[in-house]
Amino acid sequence: MKKYIYIFLLTGMLFSTIFISCSDDFVETKPPYSIDVENYFNSEEDFNDALIAAYDLLQSSYANVLLGEIASDNTLCGGESPTDVIGWQQIDDMIHTPTNSNLKNIWDWMFAGVQRANYILEFQNKIDFEGKTQIIAEARFLRAYYQFELVKWFGGIPMKGDARFKLGDETKIPRSSVQEVYAVIEADLIFAVANLSPTAAHKGRVTKGAAQALLGKAYLYQNKFPQAATTLESLISTSPYSLESDYNKLFEMEGENGPESVFEIQYTDVEGAGFTCLQCSEGNVAVGFSGVRGYDGPLFTSGFSFNVPTQESADAFEVGDKRKNVAILDITAWAAANANYVNAKGEKGIIFGKGNEDTGFFNRKYLPRKRSGNAAGDLNLTNPNNYRAIRYADVLLMAAEAYNRGGIDDGKARTYLNEVRKRAFGDTNHNISASGVALTDFILAERRLELFGEGHRFFDLVRTGKAVGKIPGFQANKNELFPIPIEEIQFSAGNWQQNPGYIK
Secondary structure, X not given: OOEEEEOOOOOOOOOOOOXXXXXXXXXXXXXXXXXXXXXXXXXXXXXXXXXXXXXXXXXXXXXXXXXXXXXXXXXXXXXXXXXXXXXXXXXXXXXXXXXXXXXXXXXXXHHHHHHHXXXXXXXXXXXXXXXXXXXXXXXXXXXXXXXXXXXXXXXOOEOOOOOOXXXXXXXXXXXXXXXXXXXXXXXXXXXXXXXXXXXXXOOOOOOHHHHHHXXXXXXXXXXXXXXXXXXXXXXXXXXXXXXXXXXXXXXXXXXXXXXXXXXXXXXXXXXXXXXXXXXXOOOOHHHHHHOEEOOEOOOEOEEOOEEEEOHHHHHOOOOOOOOHHHHEEEHHHHHHHOOOOEOOOOOEOOEOOOOOOOOOXXXXXXXXXXXXXXXXXXXXXXXXXXXXXXXXXXXXXXXXHXXXXXXXXXXXXXXXXXXXXXXXXXOOOOOOOOOHHHHHHHHHHHHHHHOOXXXXXXXXXXXXXXXXXXXXXXXXXXXXXOOOOHHHHHHOOOOOOOXXXXXX
């Protein structure tokens, strides 16, 4: 793992930090060094280094994924006890407040990503060199990705165009509306689609296809169904992607960056971190937190038993759906199937413990796998499992939804839906023939099953108006958004208003 340390004087109350950026696949080794923020971007190398820093915050989005499941009806928070990571427990119960430190993490880390992208864009015209447009397109994609996460979680956010926030801006620049944020996201992604290469120069770098997929998703989240259908159809019709025939392979090491990967966040176990700096780890922190408590058995290693699937979500899978045993580990059935395993005590049978809100189920897609070598730091924080941020199956289901909910073409909607179901069941006997609202219900149900454990469920329920009654404790006109962290409200000196339902 190679490291660059950028001492950016970017403060602003949104965050003030020393940028520590760790590359995965596309950087040459260099020693740490300091720079003067206003006298940078004097070479192609400077732009590339800053781009690496902008990518680095993607690894912090493990929190978004984990909480996107815990906040939904898919999983319970779990953990060791009802007070283990209290902020997550509150989100699970829908009793979170503006003082939730875990929500503040998401705000801080995603804004740090925006700030790093804006640092590049602020100085984009300083020099010219061959390939600069590609770098700018990647920076605009990354800004769109981070702002999309922010608008999903918090609604309207402050924006400053192609410029960094500086100290004092928080009292002057207002929160933009949700529509204004999406307009910037759309513009960034349209530029990225037009200027990104269809193929990545290195694993983990964004492509034209990734930009098309995220643009289609941004349209879908706004119920702009014709635009979503057109954008996603353009990707599908010229797609280099395909469904991986073996659903299980998708979530194993051998399946990383495979034919179904439209955009994948890269993790490694080379560089470790401690619990005082979770965002510093190069590993996928969510994986260790989701692991089986006290586990000793084949394939997996132990973890902290958070993010445990509910019985209801396990029962949502139809008989014969091959995805169930890939998405959900039934620890009792697994123990019975591995009764002859010789554990560390020299006895037969796997060992595992029970945690808070134990259901006997675990999020198998992102459980920690056994691995060779000596990972640095706490092994629970250095799991190398990549996060499949956008899969081709998601693209097909988004296109199906756009065609159906937009009243455009139910035939195409069924085609894309059934393509996903054919892999799930291994036959065409489970094809859906419905139309209209009934087809909508099938598509949304399919999204839950296909993307189970991948962090999308809460936002799918919210954007389709189906969260009330499905998510325990969810209150209409409040829990559609999460609260702006209290520190941000206070620092803005009344400039930024709190989201509805969280004002006392």
